[in-house]
Amino acid sequence: MVDKKCSVLEKISTMKAIVIEHFGTPDAFKETDLTILPVAPNQVLIRVAATSVNPVDTKIRQGAVADIAPDFPAILHGDVAGVIEAVGDRVTNFQVGDEVYGCAGGVKGMGGALAEYMLADAELVAHKPKSLTMAEASALPLVSITAWEGLIDRAKVQSDQKVLIYGSTGGVGHIGVQLAKWAGAKVYATVSTDEKKAIALSLGADVTINYRQTPIEEFVAEHTDGNGFDVVFDTVGNDNLQNAFKAAKLNGTVVSTVSLSKQDLTLLHAKGLTLHLVFMLIPMLFNIDRSYHGKILTKLADLVDKGQVRPLIDSQSFTFAEVAAAHAHAESGTAVGKVVLTRETL
Ligand SMILES: NC(=O)c1ccc[n+]([C@@H]2O[C@H](COP(=O)([O-])OP(=O)(O)OC[C@H]3O[C@@H](n4cnc5c(N)ncnc54)[C@H](OP(=O)(O)O)[C@@H]3O)[C@@H](O)[C@H]2O)c1
Incomplete structure (x- = not known):
């Protein structure tokens, strides 16, 4: 026995x-x-x-x-x-x-x-x-807990929201794409290459955006009529936070996993954004x-x-x-x- x-x-x-x-x-x-x-x-x-x-x-x-x-x-x-x-x-x-x-x-x-x-x-x-x-x-564990706390708990992603995931083929981002999709959102995924575009689509992204080729203003205009995304999940952080602020809609939500930097919060204020920061190590x-x-x-x-x-x-x-x-x-x-x-x- x-x-x-x-x-x-x-x-x-x-x-x-x-x-x-x-x-x-x-x-x-x-x-x-x-x-x-x-x-x-x-x-x-x-x-x-x-x-x-x-x-x-x-x-x-x-x-x-x-x-x-x-x-x-x-x-x-x-x-x-x-x-x-x-x-x-x-x-x-x-x-x-x-x-x-x-x-x-x-x-x-x-x-x-x-x-x-x-x-x-x-x-x-x-x-x-x-x-x-x-x-x-x-x-899975660390990246999935991070994406869950960011998108499900903090942003409370809803069905039919437009969610932009930065770093969609990275550790946190690839789970972010799938959880946002599971929550019913329309998922927009940033990528840097055609290979990563194919991967992001296979993970369930509805639309991919090559951030190296397409300026933020251009993809915000193309995919949101210039209004911005309901939720932006920033897994790149630091200087990319300003890009996330630009891409979010008025009164929208930005979630980041990295903000170990000084940032100008003017745009956050001017757009009435809510910023959430996830630090999944806190319980440990x-x-x-x-x-x-x-x-x-x-x-x-x-x-x-x-x-x-x-x-x-x-x-x-x-x-x-x-x-x-x-x-x-x-x-x-x-x-x-x-x-x-x-x-x-x-
Ligand atoms: N706070 C927390 O609890 C927590 C938890 C987990 C991770 N993190 C942090 O979050 C960050 C990401 O972690 P990870 O495991 O997902 O890392 P990762 O696997 O290296 O993924 C990072 C992704 O960012 C993309 N990227 C890099 N520079 C970019 C840029 N300028 N613009 C857009 N995308 C860019 C990369 O791919 P492409 O550039 O090719 O698209 C890559 O897919 C790390 O700094 C990590 O320390 C924090």
Whole structure:
């Protein structure tokens, strides 16, 4: 009989992990052996199968956001897909053997997924979509929670609204396209190439706009009679915020994932816009509302299994041992969609 709470910890006490001991280039990663900490009552122990790279992982590795980095030796990466090996005493919704996914660490106070095992707050994880591989599932959590909080919770995208998604084939943007479509909106997607145009259309975008070729005034005139979009989702941020303000309609809504810059808010005022900023790490960093992330991922898994959302995965995939190359590729700006890494053995 399988012991539903039984722990691998009775058999082993250490694990292989890939860590950084200082901030730096992708070469900073090194393999080491670490003790597996006891499973707290609210936690699950996940045998990691796959993870994916997000910009926050490369920024943490570089030392660009040192205040949110885990202590050294630091195990990076929030996104995880894997199998539950042990459950804490207070956890009731998971059992040993369950396949799960989540964004559950790799930031201050929480170990990440670049290891054989990851201890995670059970509230941050959900049962993985059945129709996806582990690698595919690991591409989804961080970007999907971000897009959900931006478009569904903050902008409250409605049926028949015109929604402009900047960065439509990027990590957050490709989920944004699909969630806005699911919410019933008419989706306009910015792209930079014909290849990305085809991808954005395949994700469900109604119209694509090559932002390098078409000035904002021109596409706002063509697609909205010069009135502007009901909702603009800006996944590029900083200087692109002004473009988002220009593209939005009077009294419209702009949602951004990046505003680490000084901005002139004149246009925001003159157009009566509402600006929302999403920072999806807050529940992990401050231990508030974590269960909401698990709930988003449960709903998302259902949408995935119904064929309404799918991950866009870059053509180059990596093993954990190739994490340096994976980070270099993600930072090169040439990846399309998510860069995923699978652990060699399960
Ligand atoms: N605040 C949060 O909670 C949160 C969560 C997730 C991500 N983020 C941040 O959001 C940003 C996007 O993350 P991501 O994972 O989606 O990154 P990503 O996968 O690199 O995607 C970025 C996208 O932006 C497009 N882009 C780049 N420059 C552009 C420009 N000038 N105009 C229009 N599009 C442009 C790129 O493709 P093309 O140029 O080819 O179209 C690409 O598709 C990052 O800065 C990340 O740190 C924040």
